[in-house]
Amino acid sequence: MGADWRSGLGKQLVEACLQGLATLGIAKSHIDVFRTNTLGQKFWEATGWKVRDDIVRLSFIRGTNENA
Template identity: 50%
Template sequence: MKPETFQLREMMLSDYEAVLGLMRRTPGVSVRDADSEAAIARFLERNPNLSFVAEQDERLVGCLMAGHDGRRGALYHLAVAADCRRRGIASALVARCLAALEGLGIHKTHVDVFRNNADGNAFWAAAGWTRRDDVHRFSMICGGGSNA
């Protein structure tokens, strides 16, 4: 696939099954209970025009979801089909999400990457993102299961 042969468009809830399948096939991307169709519907409604998919020949080959809290942006679930990597899709998705966030006045964005996700960590570092060693992330599950 050449970079000019894929198209980016806004992610719709109708993309849910294809996006979920892509996430499940992507090493280093975790699918949790919080990725249910209802939860993704709430996320897309709360963060309109910020999440995108890449398509080639009517096949969904990439996805990236973005949201914000009014001050900072956050990126979630960057995934590109294994046979379509190293073609500029991930970079194009990131650029589109960052531009959409900037359009809302959000100038700083974070992404969480599992420490054991070598490909993911290499991608973000090569793209110029700064790894933070000065903060720790703490999580709490209130209700729901251990896979929330």
Template identity: 45%
Template sequence: MLYRAMVAEDYDAACRLWENTAGMGLSEADSREGILQFLGRNPGLSQVCEEEDGTLAGTVMCGHDGRRGYMYHVAVSTACRGKGAGRELVSRALAALHEAGIAKCHLMVIEGNTLGRSFWSGTGWQEREGLVLFSQNT
């Protein structure tokens, strides 16, 4: 696998991966414009991995607000799962956050996404209790 920072040209392949990943929630914020804006605000933090033939095999969208880091759209193609790609993508994103002075990272998993919840709990992340997420369109 080749690991590198995500760039604008990765959008189409990343979107295809996300659309084919069970448990992935997509919204209007995942438009090309929205993702490119996110990448521009958080240069070098989001990561991708490619197979030897250049096929995009995994993504992690990563950013921060100056205090806390956040990860979104952590996905690995079905064919590449179980080979450490997800762990490596997350490790690279966390290292980039650490380098930016961010000491803690959060992520959200859709409640019914048992595969995702298993991945995160199995890699040392702690599921938080007592928090409720509120959202509102602006």
């Protein structure tokens, strides 16, 4: 982990981005987090993002690299 880890910098960056989107009239945003990234999930939930169980993400993958 870097020196800035848990310094609040990530939360500040997210808030700045959301404020920028709000000035453009964009009120809803989405973020994808791998199910295995529990630390990432905790970060986003701690900054006010909610897990949704009312939608399903579908992907089309051409080739063998599912994370491309």
